[in-house]
Amino acid sequence: MNFLPNNIKHIRTLKGLTQEQFAEDLNVSRSRISSYEENRAIPPIDFLVQLSDYFTIPIDVLIKNDLSKTNNSSFIEIGNKRVLFPITIDGANEDLIEIIPVEASAGYLRGYADPEYIEHLNKIKLPFLPVGTHRAFPIKGDSMIPVKSGSYIVARFIENVQDIKDGKTYIILTLNDGIVYKRVYKELEEHNMLLLVSDNKKYDPYYVKEEEVLELWEFTCSINTQEYEEHELKISSIATMLTQLGVELKELEKTYK
Numbered sequence: 001m002n003f004l005p006n007n008i009k010h011i012r013t014l015k016g017l018t019q020e021q022f023a024e025d026l027n028v029s030r031s032r033i034s035s036y037e038e039n040r041a042i043p044p045i046d047f048l049v050q051l052s053d054y055f056t057i058p059i060d061v062l063i064k065n066d067l068s069k070t071n072n073s074s075f076i077e078i079g080n081k082r083v084l085f086p087i088t089i090d091g092a093n094e095d096l097i098e099i100i101p102v103e104a105s106a107g108y109l110r111g112y113a114d115p116e117y118i119e120h121l122n123k124i125k126l127p128f129l130p131v132g133t134h135r136a137f138p139i140k141g142d143s144m145i146p147v148k149s150g151s152y153i154v155a156r157f158i159e160n161v162q163d164i165k166d167g168k169t170y171i172i173l174t175l176n177d178g179i180v181y182k183r184v185y186k187e188l189e190e191h192n193m194l195l196l197v198s199d200n201k202k203y204d205p206y207y208v209k210e211e212e213v214l215e216l217w218e219f220t221c222s223i224n225t226q227e228y229e230e231h232e233l234k235i236s237s238i239a240t241m242l243t244q245l246g247v248e249l250k251e252l253e254k255t256y257k
Contacts, residue, residue: 005039007067011055012037026050096123097154100179102138109178109214129220132156136223137171137179143198144169144181151224153181155217161188161210165218172196173215174208 012022012033019037023030028047035041043051052059061067098121100108111117124136136152147153155171164170166185172194173179182196188210197205 002039002063003066004043004063005037007062007065008033008051009037010068011057026054096125097129097134097136098123099136099152100138102140102150109173126154126221129154130156132220134220135171135217137181137217139181139222143200143203144183145200147181147222148224151222153217153222154220156220158216158218161186161194161213161216164194164216169219171215171217171219172208172213173217175212175214177208 012019017025019030019033023033026033026047032041036043036047048059048062052062055062057067098118100121107117126134134154134156136154139147139151139153140149142149153169153171158164158170164184164186167183169181170184171179171181172184180196182198185195185197187193187195187207191207192210193207194210194213195205195207
């Protein structure tokens with residue numbers, strides 16, 4: 001099925017453009033835009049290329065995907081690559097959160113930019129979330145105690161690494177490591193890298209190059225799928241206290257330098 005006519009009209013409307021304004025931007029006639037939106041004519045390949053560049057959406061996405069499921073004109077921008085970020089809504093026009101299942105987390109590295117892959121993920125609704133686009137990511141291992149292995153981190157999409165808040169936790173999709181959940185510090189000006197730190201100090205911090213970061217998601221909340229044992233709560237409390245103390249000492253160190 002060719003979704004192109006409806007997609008042109010839908011994305012144009014989301015951008016707040018009339019047919020006249022849109023035609024002027026593309027240096028074509030308004031009647032030509034109208035004929036494409038009403039499916040009375042088929043756009044030539046050079047116009048599809050122009051359309052793709054203007055909307056910053058791949059041509060195959062424009063043709064093969066129903067973009068009417070998006071309710072705003074936000075797009076993923078990572079380096080020089082822009083990909084449509086599909087936001088799924090329910091019957092009440094409320095955003096739904098895509099869940100990355102544990103068994104498919106490895107495949108997310110291949111499918112994160114594929115609207116069809118995202119569309120087939122299971123979804124949930126959490127009405128208390130702040131404004132933004134969210135996904136739920138599975139956590140493995142004990143590197144970010146007190147978050148237990150098997151939990152899910154619900155996180156908000158961040159478009160630019162410059163928006164990282166030092167010391168906050170993020171889901172990072174990297175070219176070499178796939179999905180990781182770490183505390184992140186920017187070292188962009190000097191080294192063009194991010195420092196990723198585990199809350200469990202038995203794991204060493206490590207660096208990733210900025211260009212290796214494919215997606216960045218800021219922690220919003222966690223969903224624990226297992227009950228905590230009493231001894232885990234005590235360990236977690238101590239670990240949290242030490243982490244907070246370390247942050248306070250670093251701030252004091254900056255003050256007196």
